[in-house]
Structure formats: C-alpha cells, structure tokens
Amino acid sequence: MDTEGIKKLFHISSSDKQYGEVISYKDTQRLTQGSKGLGFLSVFKFGKRVSWKTARNNQLLEFSADFDSLVKEYNIADKLIDVSVSTSDGFVGTLIQIEIDDYNVDKLKEYFGDEKNRNKILNSFIGNNKVQDGKIASDKNFTINFSVDGVSKSTDYEIQLETQNKSQQLFRIQYSSDSQEIVFSKENKDIYSKKIPFNSNKYSIDMDLVAYSLKAKGKSSIDSLFYNPNTNELTPLIYINNNLFNNYTLFNTELMTTKKYSEVLKQLIGYISVKSSDPSIQFNSDRTQFAQSELTDEISRFIEKLNEETQKIGSSLKNELRDLNAFTQTKISEEETSNLENLQKYIKEDFKLKPFINFKKQTNKIECTLFDNSITLDIIPRVKKEIDLGTVESWIGVDDLNNKIDNLSELVAESTEICFNDDRVNRFNENQEGEWIIKNEKESTITSQKIILKKPVQPKISQSKNILKKGRDYKIDDLFAFTNSFGEEDKGLEFNIDTKNNPTININFNKGIINFGRLNENTISIVITDKKTKLIHEADFTFRVEEDNFDIPQETSNSDLVVMPINKKLTLKKMLLVL
Structure with a gap:
C-alpha cells in the first residue's frame, strides 16, 4: 500500500x-x-x-x-x-x-492444532488459471507459511487429486461452464459425458472431483485438506474467486441419501471453483455462508444440480465397474467367437461403459474385462456327434482289461479328456478303483468309453440265527449267508467248518444240515476262500441251544433232502467221542 x-x-x-x-x-x-x-x-x-x-x-x-x-x-x-x-x-x-490476549491465543492454538483446519488455511487459494486438462490445484504463486510455537507449516503443492489413494479411486469428474459438459474419466480415458446447460453470464463454474470406493482405513490415505471439519467425512472444497469458501452445506455429499439411496456417491474430494465480478456476491463475517441474493441463490441451485447429476451418474458407473452386470446372456455360441467384436451386441443397451469392455478368448470361455474387473462367459461348443463305446466293468488284479477293450492303449494315448469319478485328471490308472471316462474329441465327433474298475473284497460270512433248538436239524443256508469277493452269494467258494472238537454237533454235508445235541452255548469255526482271488474269511459263530418242547415229525421223502446252493463239498473236522 x-x-x-x-x-x-x-x-x-x-x-x-x-x-x-x-x-x-x-x-x-x-x-x-x-x-x-x-x-x-x-x-x-x-x-x-x-x-x-x-x-x-x-x-x-x-x-x-x-x-x-x-x-x-x-x-x-x-x-x-x-x-x-x-x-x-x-x-x-x-x-x-x-x-x-491469552484466551484468544489458546483458542487459536487449539483451532490450528487440528490438521484439518490448518490445512485449509495453508491451501486457501487455488490457481487463477486451469491447465489444459481442466485440473484444479493450489496456487503455486501464493505460498502461506504458518508457525505456532516454533512449529512451521507451509502450503503443500504436492497435494494433487490424482495421487490421493490412487488404488481406490473410481474415476475423475470434471465440469466447466464453458463446455457445459460433465465428463467422467478413468485411467486418463473419458468414459462418460453428459451435457448440463449453463445460462448465466454473471459467474462461471468449474469442478474437478475424484470419486472413491474406499476399503477399510482407505480414508486415512487421503489428505485431511478434504475432510469436513464438522463431520470428519470426505468433502469437495468450494472456492470463490480462487479463495476457499469455508462452507460444507453448499455441496453436501449426503444430498442423495434423502432422495434416492441407490444413487448415492458420497465419497468425493476435489475442488469447485466459482468466479464472478458481480458485487452482489457477499458473505457473512466468517465467510461460511452466502449473503442471500438472486445471484447467490442461482449459484447454490446450480451447485446442487451438479451435485445431484454427479452422484446419479457416478453411482451408476460405480455399479457397472463393481458388478460388471453388462450382458444379456452368459453363454455364447462358438460360431460367434471367431470375431470378438460380435460380442458387443450382447451388452445391455443402457450400459454406460459398453465401449470399454475388452474380450479375450480362452479355451472354453470368453474373459470380459472392464478396467480392473472381469467376468467370464461360457462358450457353447459346436454340436458334435457323440459315440458311446459303452461301459466295461473289470476286477482289478483278476481281469485282463486289454482283453475286454480292444485297442485300450491307443484309446488312452489319443484321449483329449480323462475323468475319474467326474473329476478331470491327467492320466488313466488301471489299478485305481472307481469310474473312469476316456474321451476323444475330434472336429465332428466325441467318442467316450466308460470303465468301472472294482477291487475284489474279502469274502463274507454273516450269521442269520443265534438261538436254536436241541436236536433239531437246521439247513446251513438258513443259519448263514456266504458272499464271494465279487458280491455274489454262494458262488466260487471253498468251505471249511470246524466243530471245535464238540462231538454233539452233527453235520450232514450231503444234505447241508447241522444239528446241535448239547444245551447252552455251542461254537463252530467257518473258513471260506474265494477261488479266484484266494481271499479268505474266517470267523467263529456261537449259538445258544435250548430244549425243544415240541415233537417234530421226521419225514424221509426225497423232497426233504437238502442240497446246499453253494454246491461244494464241505471239509469237516469231527471230534469223535471216546468212551
């Protein structure tokens, strides 16, 4: 001066x-x-x-x-x-x-001791002119130095929107009353734009914001300059004639929560710059509110409109980037994958980011990528003739699989897919029990052979009755069930029955009848051997023998002769009673 x-x-x-x-x-x-x-x-x-x-x-x-x-x-x-x-x-x-005085000194120290308040003072001016890309930043020709009790701070010109928690940024949003167009960009690409008419010659407005989808503690990576000091939430800053307008209701990030919650996009930071030489723009003494006039009301309404359009469009883009629910169908015929540009027609008409979806063909899927998110579409293969060679069952270690399947080694060597118990595997193992499917897919045919491999098991004896009557004849088949290694009853077995030196147990091996002549517990031992597998089952069986109070007529007709279905001779170990 x-x-x-x-x-x-x-x-x-x-x-x-x-x-x-x-x-x-x-x-x-x-x-x-x-x-x-x-x-x-x-x-x-x-x-x-x-x-x-x-x-x-x-x-x-x-x-x-x-x-x-x-x-x-x-x-x-x-x-x-x-x-x-x-x-x-x-x-x-x-x-x-x-x-x-001391009171005001203490209050100022307390106020400026809060980083959020201090940063807004240090960065209270933005540059007078925008660079060509429309970005807004602190005025590098206006440095503010601040010192309290010997601790000094200065305007931080390193605070740039593009570096604020870059990994969790959704997109950048810019508007200029010159172009009357709001533009959303990601990774330096304009991804969506919309005309928003501007008709005033009393002021101009520019907006440069970044939207986020923050994860846990993501806000801590953003400079406190963009924190609302009243709520501690993220907020854009408003500058009037390049000077910070300390108002946090004019662009209220909570705006859409009261209108339509599905269109909320409130994690926003950045700058809104209003310029005017009209003297009717005045403020209260704290520079936190407009003094009401026709022009300030017009500015407030337009900023609210910008806010609403930003959140409506931005929330829609956020959903597209996050979910990529873009396609009218999830399966594409193989014929249409020869030219991946054809797949654009399967994207919903109202999907805003349609031009930015990239396609990559994999073996049986199409990978669809939108920036850092991707989904896959299934490829429906061309219809091929299926040739079923049938099912072959084989016992491991008993059967010769090569005798059951012609050219087995060739079939395996030329296979395009081998499955074991419905899971795809790398090779065929003829000693692995389970269900195998060997496929050979060619240009027009798919040949499949099913092989069920089983391991023989130990033959089995199970007891049907354990309480008998003294002196009564019982068919051995009524007292026991015999199963061979292949699950077949009374087939291919050799038997050995031991009476444990009990002379009162009488066995007629021709008729397949056994008779117990002593009360209380009687035990016999049975050994069966599967002739094919040589597997053995040996077990002791105990019967409780009681008095028979009823006379049962003894018939001697030929119809009462018992022929055991096992149709094998019994080897009996009999203990003779010597008096």
Missing part, C-alpha cells in the same frame, strides 16, 4: 476496488476478494490493537490503530492516522501484527 491506499482503509464505502477484478503484481495475478473496504476491519476480530508495515515504490510505511479509539469516533474517516515513512530498504509486501 501507499499513503493513499492507507487513507482509503478508513473510508469504508469509498473503496475503489471492484470485486473479482484481476490484480497483477510482477508475474503474479490474483482476483480481488472484497469491494466495500471492510476487509481490513477483520483483523480486529483477533485483537484490539493492530499495526501495519507495508512497502511500495521503495517507501516503507508503518502505522497502527486501536479498536477502542476507532469506535469512539463519530466518523471513522475523521480519525487521524500517524504514518511513519522511511526507505523500504528491501522490505517487500505487508506485515500485520495483532496484539491478542
């Missing part, structure tokens, strides 16, 4: 500044933030005594003011200000010193 500028400080309504006009100083340009001359009075919010030190045209001007003496003046313009003038001696700019 010069002396003329200092005098105008105290003539509130006589300021010659025009709100929003460009101010140039050397190579730097800024937009005028005020127009009524009220800005200098804001210093008295922190303390009652203030001194200024300012240089211009090699002159150093120093003066001070006391708030209590100013309010006593009938007309503040009548206040005489004592200005000290000297040579600047290299001093550049303006230094303002405010004397404040």
Whole structure:
C-alpha cells in the first residue's frame, strides 16, 4: 500500500476496488476478494490493537490503530492516522501484527492444532488459471507459511487429486461452464459425458472431483485438506474467486441419501471453483455462508444440480465397474467367437461403459474385462456327434482289461479328456478303483468309453440265527449267508467248518444240515476262500441251544433232502467221542 491506499482503509464505502477484478503484481495475478473496504476491519476480530508495515515504490510505511479509539469516533474517516515513512530498504509486501490476549491465543492454538483446519488455511487459494486438462490445484504463486510455537507449516503443492489413494479411486469428474459438459474419466480415458446447460453470464463454474470406493482405513490415505471439519467425512472444497469458501452445506455429499439411496456417491474430494465480478456476491463475517441474493441463490441451485447429476451418474458407473452386470446372456455360441467384436451386441443397451469392455478368448470361455474387473462367459461348443463305446466293468488284479477293450492303449494315448469319478485328471490308472471316462474329441465327433474298475473284497460270512433248538436239524443256508469277493452269494467258494472238537454237533454235508445235541452255548469255526482271488474269511459263530418242547415229525421223502446252493463239498473236522 501507499499513503493513499492507507487513507482509503478508513473510508469504508469509498473503496475503489471492484470485486473479482484481476490484480497483477510482477508475474503474479490474483482476483480481488472484497469491494466495500471492510476487509481490513477483520483483523480486529483477533485483537484490539493492530499495526501495519507495508512497502511500495521503495517507501516503507508503518502505522497502527486501536479498536477502542476507532469506535469512539463519530466518523471513522475523521480519525487521524500517524504514518511513519522511511526507505523500504528491501522490505517487500505487508506485515500485520495483532496484539491478542491469552484466551484468544489458546483458542487459536487449539483451532490450528487440528490438521484439518490448518490445512485449509495453508491451501486457501487455488490457481487463477486451469491447465489444459481442466485440473484444479493450489496456487503455486501464493505460498502461506504458518508457525505456532516454533512449529512451521507451509502450503503443500504436492497435494494433487490424482495421487490421493490412487488404488481406490473410481474415476475423475470434471465440469466447466464453458463446455457445459460433465465428463467422467478413468485411467486418463473419458468414459462418460453428459451435457448440463449453463445460462448465466454473471459467474462461471468449474469442478474437478475424484470419486472413491474406499476399503477399510482407505480414508486415512487421503489428505485431511478434504475432510469436513464438522463431520470428519470426505468433502469437495468450494472456492470463490480462487479463495476457499469455508462452507460444507453448499455441496453436501449426503444430498442423495434423502432422495434416492441407490444413487448415492458420497465419497468425493476435489475442488469447485466459482468466479464472478458481480458485487452482489457477499458473505457473512466468517465467510461460511452466502449473503442471500438472486445471484447467490442461482449459484447454490446450480451447485446442487451438479451435485445431484454427479452422484446419479457416478453411482451408476460405480455399479457397472463393481458388478460388471453388462450382458444379456452368459453363454455364447462358438460360431460367434471367431470375431470378438460380435460380442458387443450382447451388452445391455443402457450400459454406460459398453465401449470399454475388452474380450479375450480362452479355451472354453470368453474373459470380459472392464478396467480392473472381469467376468467370464461360457462358450457353447459346436454340436458334435457323440459315440458311446459303452461301459466295461473289470476286477482289478483278476481281469485282463486289454482283453475286454480292444485297442485300450491307443484309446488312452489319443484321449483329449480323462475323468475319474467326474473329476478331470491327467492320466488313466488301471489299478485305481472307481469310474473312469476316456474321451476323444475330434472336429465332428466325441467318442467316450466308460470303465468301472472294482477291487475284489474279502469274502463274507454273516450269521442269520443265534438261538436254536436241541436236536433239531437246521439247513446251513438258513443259519448263514456266504458272499464271494465279487458280491455274489454262494458262488466260487471253498468251505471249511470246524466243530471245535464238540462231538454233539452233527453235520450232514450231503444234505447241508447241522444239528446241535448239547444245551447252552455251542461254537463252530467257518473258513471260506474265494477261488479266484484266494481271499479268505474266517470267523467263529456261537449259538445258544435250548430244549425243544415240541415233537417234530421226521419225514424221509426225497423232497426233504437238502442240497446246499453253494454246491461244494464241505471239509469237516469231527471230534469223535471216546468212551
């Protein structure tokens, strides 16, 4: 400032500044933030005594003011200000010193001790001009240095939207009232756009946001500059004429939760820049709310419209990126996979990201990729003639499988698929029990051979009765069941029955009859051997013998002769009673 500028400080309504006009100083340009001359009075919010030190045209001007003496003046313009003038001696700019009491010192320390508040002060100006890609960032020609109790902080120009938790970013969202188009981009590709008309000549608006799908603790990787100090949630920042407008309701990320929750996209950070030279844009003393006017209402409505369109479109794109539920069918005929571009017709018409789906053919599937998400579609193979060679059952170690299947080795060697118990395997093992299917697929035919391999088991004896009557004849087949190694009853077995030296047990091996002549428990031992497998089952069987109180007629007709179905001679070990 010069002396003329200092005098105008105290003539509130006589300021010659025009709100929003460009101010140039050397190579730097800024937009005028005020127009009524009220800005200098804001210093008295922190303390009652203030001194200024300012240089211009090699002159150093120093003066001070006391708030209590100013309010006593009938007309503040009548206040005489004592200005000290000297040579600047290299001093550049303006230094303002405010004397404040201990209470305000403590409150300021507490406020600026919070990183969220401090960062907003340090980054309270954005650049005057956008670069060609429409991105908005801090003004690199306006550095703010901040020091509390010897701890210094400065404007951080490394805070760039594209580097804020890059791995969990969904897309970037940009709008300019010049192009009247909202553009969504991902991995430096424009993926969707929509016209949003803009009709005002009183202001311009630009928006540069990043949307997220955050995982656990994902927010901690985002600079606290973009935290709402009231809720601690992520928020875009609004700048009026490149200066931070400390308002968090104008672009409310919770907007769609009260309208349509399925269209919510509230994990947003970034910048919204409004520029205007219209003096009707005014604020309350804390610069947290607009002073209501026709223009500020218009700006508020348009920002809300941008917010709504951003969340509606963005939530739809988020769902497409996350679920990739894009296709009208999940199976594609093999004939159509010769040209993968044909598959575009199976994508839903309303799928916004349709042009960005890439296709890759695998053996029997099509991999469909949308950025870092993918799904697969099944390929329906051409219909081929199926030749079923039938089913062959074979006993491992007993049968010669080569005698049952002609050219078995050739069939296995030329196979295109081998399955074991419905699971695909690499090779055929003729000693592995289970169900095998050997397939040979050619251009027009599929030949399949089913082989069921079984391992013989130990022959089995099971007892049917264990309480008998003394002296009564019992058919051996009524007392026992005999099964060979192949699950067949009374076939291919050799028998050996031992009476355990009990002379009262009588066996007629021709008739297959056994008779017990002693009460209480009687035990016999039976050994059966499968003739093919040589597997043996040996077991002791005990019967409880009781008195027979009924006379049973003895018939001797030929019809009562018992022929055992096993049709094999019994080897009997008999113990003779010697008196």
